[in-house]
Amino acid sequence: MQKIEAVIQPGKLDAVKEALIEAGVTGMTILEARGHGRQKGHTEFYRGREYSVDLLPKIKIEAVIPDAVVDRAVRAILTAAQTGSIGDGKIFLSRVDEAIRIRNEDRGEVAL
């Protein structure tokens, strides 16, 4: 099992969600997030004072998926979330030792 964490542009959520389901991902968690990569933020003006906002609104998607689905899931996100512009986001993959369904205590990939 692997955990896939993707930080994407808020406007790309629906497209990425659909692409992941299409790729065989059964469950996911969506978080509203703020952050930035290497790009700069933007500037806001209030009565002559200038504020630079460098923590930009993002969406973070988390899903734990079977190893067999990982490549397809990554490709799905890349296809759905990519605009080619700065700020498109990142994908992180990490190993997951165990998954347990709270309802009936299923363990492993069957719990996903």
Place this chain on the structure above:
Amino acid sequence: MAALEKQNADLQTAIANAQMAGDNGWMLVSSALVLMMSAPGLILFYGGLVRRKNVLGTMMQTMAMMGIITVLWGLVLYSLAFGHGNSVIGSFEHVFLKGVGLAPSPYAPTIPEQTFMVFQMMFAIITPALITGAFAERMKFSATCVFLTLWSIVVYAPMAHMVWGAGGLLNISGGRIPCLDFAGGTVVHITSGVSALITALYLGKRIGYPREAMPPHSVVLSCIGAGLLWVGWFGFNAGSALNAGTLATSAFVTTHFAAAAAASGWTLAEWLKTGKPTALGAISGAVAGLVGITPASGFVTPMAALWIGLIVGVFCFLMVFFVKAKFGYDDSLDAFGVHGAGGTMGAILTGVFATVVINPAYGAGKAVGLADGNVHQVVNQLIGVAIAWGVSIVGTLILLFVVDKTIGLRVSAADEAEGLDLSQHGEEGYHSELVAH
């Protein structure tokens, strides 16, 4: 013959009753409009401009004035402002509203005195509430209540009496230095704006100002609030005609023209300066224009109102963008930059643009302002401005000192960091879904 005379008398009574009903209807609506400027107008305008942890604390300060000043007005303030006293302060003849009934008073001969009383009360409520913009996010609620209560006795009542009260020093009919202040440029905006500056200077800056970013938490709320202020201002200015006649129309028109010109002026100036016209700039400009036209609203033509709005809008923009930055005072929500500066400029421009064509304030054919060739009126306006500044500075300093040395003015650093909502009132304006269950 006797029957004819009786018929005639009945007719006269019917006409007088009809006029009273019309005037009273307009003045009751105007009174409600002016109260609407406090809540929801000012509450939303100021509430949106602070950080989210201070939204309720800021709103409560205006709410408190609606409660406290109303009670105090009935007990003593109305009498001190409009009783027959000397040239500086009224008397105790109307304490507990003694003698203030449903018959007209000399101040407004076609409406019940209680209508006049309640209309003026709404001015007394919003004036101290305006000051809260300068000390937002850092004054104790208890200190706010005590300071502003005393302020309305020490600063507001004498200024209202001097400008509008019978026998007042600056009263246009019979005062030693007749000043033009149709709806309160001097009484409301200069006193509140200058007192606001003094309070901001006395209290000092908010912790972190100007290093930390303290942007408004909701310009949306501020836009709604400013819109309500603009609408309510028709009651403020056109209501100051004290009847539903043609002067009310004139004041209504000038009010709207000035607000529009100032909103445009501020926005354009900001656009040129920063490259972007902001919503906050547009509403700030509108309020500045409304402040500027307030003293002039019943004395000037619509075209003069456009000039007043444009001049005051750009002037206040310069005060907020450059003067505040240069001197470094923390007038949190620009109460001085808009009301003090706009009120002062408006009072002077009133002396310039006032004309007998609109309001023969000094009698038919007698010149009113510089526009008619009466240079002297500008001097009178300057004296009136100076007196309002003087009373506000001295009165405010004394009161701040007294309150500071007794109950203390400022919240602790920890309370300021936590925000006024929790530290002063034990509640929050916005709950996270996580804790709201």
